[in-house]
Amino acid sequence: xxxxxxxxxxxxxxxxxxxxxxxxxxxxxxxxxxxxxxxxxxxxxxxxxxxxxxxxxxxxxxxxxxxxxxxxxxxxxxxxxxxxxxxxxxxxxxxxxxxxxxxxxxxxxxxxxxxxxxxxxxxxxxxxxxxxxxxxxxxxxxxxxxxxxxxxxxxxxxxxxxxxxxxxxxxxxxxxxxxxxxxxxxxxxxxxxxxxxxxxxxxxxxxxxxxxxxxxxxxxxxxxxxxxxxxxxxxxxxxxxxxxxxxxxxxxxxxxxxxxxxxxxxxxxxxxxxxxxxxxxxxxxxxxxxxxxxxxxxxxxxxxxxxxxxxxxxxxxxxxxxxxxxxxxxxxxxxxxxxxxxxxxxxxxxxxxxxxxxxxxxxxxxxxxxxxxxxxxxxxxxxxxxxxxxxxxxxxxxxxxxxxxxxxxxxxxxxxxxxxxxxxxxx
Ligand code: DLL
Numbered sequence: 484x485x486x487x488x489x490x491x492x493x494x495x496x497x498x499x500x501x502x503x504x505x506x507x508x509x510x511x512x513x514x515x516x517x518x519x520x521x522x523x524x525x526x527x528x529x530x531x532x533x534x535x536x537x538x539x540x541x542x543x544x545x546x547x548x549x550x551x552x553x554x555x556x557x558x559x560x561x562x563x564x565x566x567x568x569x570x571x572x573x574x575x576x577x578x579x580x581x582x583x584x585x586x587x588x589x590x591x592x593x594x595x596x597x598x599x600x601x602x603x604x605x606x607x608x609x610x611x612x613x614x615x616x617x618x619x620x621x622x623x624x625x626x627x628x629x630x631x632x633x634x635x636x637x638x639x640x641x642x643x644x645x646x647x648x649x650x651x652x653x654x655x656x657x658x659x660x661x662x663x664x665x666x667x668x669x670x671x672x673x674x675x676x677x678x679x680x681x682x683x684x685x686x687x688x689x690x691x692x693x694x695x696x697x698x699x700x701x702x703x704x705x706x707x708x709x710x711x712x713x714x715x716x717x718x719x720x721x722x723x724x725x726x727x728x729x730x731x732x733x734x735x736x737x738x739x740x741x742x743x744x745x746x747x748x749x750x751x752x753x754x755x756x757x758x759x760x761x762x763x764x765x766x767x768x769x770x771x772x773x774x775x776x777x778x779x780x781x782x783x784x785x786x787x788x789x790x791x792x793x794x795x796x797x798x799x800x801x802x803x804x805x806x807x808x809x810x811x812x813x814x815x816x817x818x819x820x821x822x823x824x825x826x827x828x829x830x831x832x833x834x835x836x837x838x839x840x841x842x843x844x845x846x847x848x849x850x851x852x853x854x855x856x857x858x859x860x861x862x863x864x865x866x867x868x869x870x871x872x873x874x875x876x877x878x879x880x881x882x883x884x885x886x887x888x889x890x891x892x893x894x895x896x897x898x899x900x901x902x903x904x905x906x907x908x909x910x
Pocket of ligand 1: 616621622623624692693694695696697715716717718719720721724725726783785803805806
């Protein structure tokens with residue numbers, strides 16, 4: 484197919500052969516240059532030479548976020564500091580900080596994979612890409628930027644925030660591609676409406692949204708609002724950044740894992756046992772080409788499943804339901820904010836801006852869903868009753884619903900805060 488890398492449509496055997504060669508090289512590179520891997524492989528009784536087929540990877544130990552924290556800042560680096568060209572770091576809001584490094588070759592492959600992702604979304608050389616992912620230590624902005632340039636796009640590096648300016652730039656510069664978190668894309672859409680700008684007439688064609696969980700209903704909302712095709716892009720800074728997997732516009736059936744550079748597995752999060760393709764569990768990635776910081780069997784905490792290839796021969800991941808650490812456990816029932824989002828969006832009176840609060844009353848955990856009405860809709864209490872009923876029926880929990888006026892829930896220019904857990908605090 485025109486414009487695709489040959490490997491995107493290679494046979495499964497060809498992909499497996501390439502993965503095996505790269506995996507052996509990566510295991511060897513990690514074992515030779517990172518004391519942590521030398522130690523953990525020895526503890527598990529394995530050696531890089533033990534990998535004969537891809538299935539042998541299951542004998543190697545996992546790497547976790549805690550290993551990255553313990554190694555802060557450079558303990559997992561496999562190249563000399565002088566070979567490192569970029570450092571990204573997590574803020575450490577939910578724990579201590581972590582640092583991820585890239586060599587020039589790592590940055591080149593990253594740009595190439597984001598270019599491939601934008602191409603899969605329908606982007607082409609000569610188009611203009613408006614990048615509203617945050618620039619800085621977060622990998623979204625710089626990752627998207629390098630990929631769009633690599634594809635041959637003109638980049639508008641606007642970053643997140645200053646929403647009125649975003650709308651003005653969309654009107655004036657007429658980009659075909661919008662890259663942002665889905666929640667921030669929605670904020671931009673609302674701003675268009677507030678300013679009387681017809682978002683469908685902006686000339687946008689593709690939206691490439693990710694960095695947080697979102698629902699099919701949100702896809703429909705964004706596609707109809709902007710008159711675009713919206714696709715899901717997945718990635719994480721530890722493994723690279725955006726572009727580990729990305730969806731094809733012709734199928735829109737889950738992000739394709741760029742398997743020539745990342746080897747995916749799904750495991751049972753409790754036992755660590757490898758699960759068959761199609762089974763839901765925790766995503767685990769092994770990098771196949773990263774030089775500065777190779778990661779072996781990195782546990783993402785993201786819950787998904789591996790699906791067979793469709794538009795490409797490489798496997799897909801199912802839409803990420805959420806992370807095991809933002810799964811809400813309410814009186815024994817497990818649910819994700821994205822499931823609540825899907826129910827909210829079924830009701831045309833409600834806007835997709837919401838916040839879930841968890842608190843404790845006496846011994847009982849309670850959930851309150853705060854959600855806004857759409858602009859111009861008067862709240863007569865019926866939407867709240869309907870949502871309460873839907874949450875009970877579909878998710879099996881009783882929630883208190885507070886329907887609030889349009890604009891009352893705090894907006895984010897990056898990843899939206901969807902859950903506030905106040906159960907540990909006195910109310
Ligand atoms: O969010 C990288 C990225 C930037 C991806 C821009 C896509 C677009 P981190 O800040 O390290 O990196 O956060 C990674 O975000 O483990 C998931 O929990 C979540 N996440 C990322 N993409 C998706 C997605 C970037 N498409 C964490 N759907 C990951 C659901 C996502 N969750």
